[in-house]
Amino acid sequence: MRGIDYHVTVNRDLKNMEGVAMREEFQGWFTADIPEISVERIQVQNADNLGVYYLDLAAGQFNTYTPYACEILPGEDPDYFTIQFSALFDPDADDFYTIADHVTLTKVFPVTGVEYEKRNVLYAGGTLTVAFQDVPDEKGAVFRLLIAGGPDGLVDQKGAYLEKDVCVYFKIEVIP
Numbered sequence: 001m002r003g004i005d006y007h008v009t010v011n012r013d014l015k016n017m018e019g020v021a022m023r024e025e026f027q028g029w030f031t032a033d034i035p036e037i038s039v040e041r042i043q044v045q046n047a048d049n050l051g052v053y054y055l056d057l058a059a060g061q062f063n064t065y066t067p068y069a070c071e072i073l074p075g076e077d078p079d080y081f082t083i084q085f086s087a088l089f090d091p092d093a094d095d096f097y098t099i100a101d102h103v104t105l106t107k108v109f110p111v112t113g114v115e116y117e118k119r120n121v122l123y124a125g126g127t128l129t130v131a132f133q134d135v136p137d138e139k140g141a142v143f144r145l146l147i148a149g150g151p152d153g154l155v156d157q158k159g160a161y162l163e164k165d166v167c168v169y170f171k172i173e174v175i176p
Contacts, residue, residue: 004032044081081103081145082127116133149166
């Protein structure tokens with residue numbers, strides 16, 4: 001949990017239900033506990049072959065600069081990313097497209113800096129699924145999936161956010 005400090009001032013004009021006013025102004029501080037969001041699992045699939053995972057990574061496997069081998073069949077693009085969070089987002093308050101805006105997929109080798117567009121976003125039971133457009137099955141290509149953290153990154157309507165960026169590198173290995 002992360003605490004956010006608030007300063008409260010109640011002036012002496014405040015009255016209770018019977019009309020009795022405060023004797024003197026009150027000032028004080030309190031700390032509200034805001035739960036942190038964490039990423040529990042990231043899975044990489046092909047939209048045409050759901051249920052077959054090219055990568056299935058748990059929390060301790062993120063934020064390493066060594067790319068994971070992503071073995072795919074020829075013609076199958078690694079374009080479907082499932083991200084399981086520690087907390088449920090509120091479907092009435094949280095805009096999942098805005099949350100998905102903090103998830104990016106970039107080709108980093110060969111160096112192009114191409115960031116792929118999202119073509120579909122789904123959310124159910126703590127899991128955000130983002131499908132990207134035109135991800136190539138280029139052998140040896142390295143990609144970075146980034147989920148932006150910090151107060152300017154992925155934040156829900158209650159103010160909870162990822163403490164820091166979550167990043168996964170993967171390298172395409174086409175298997176015969």
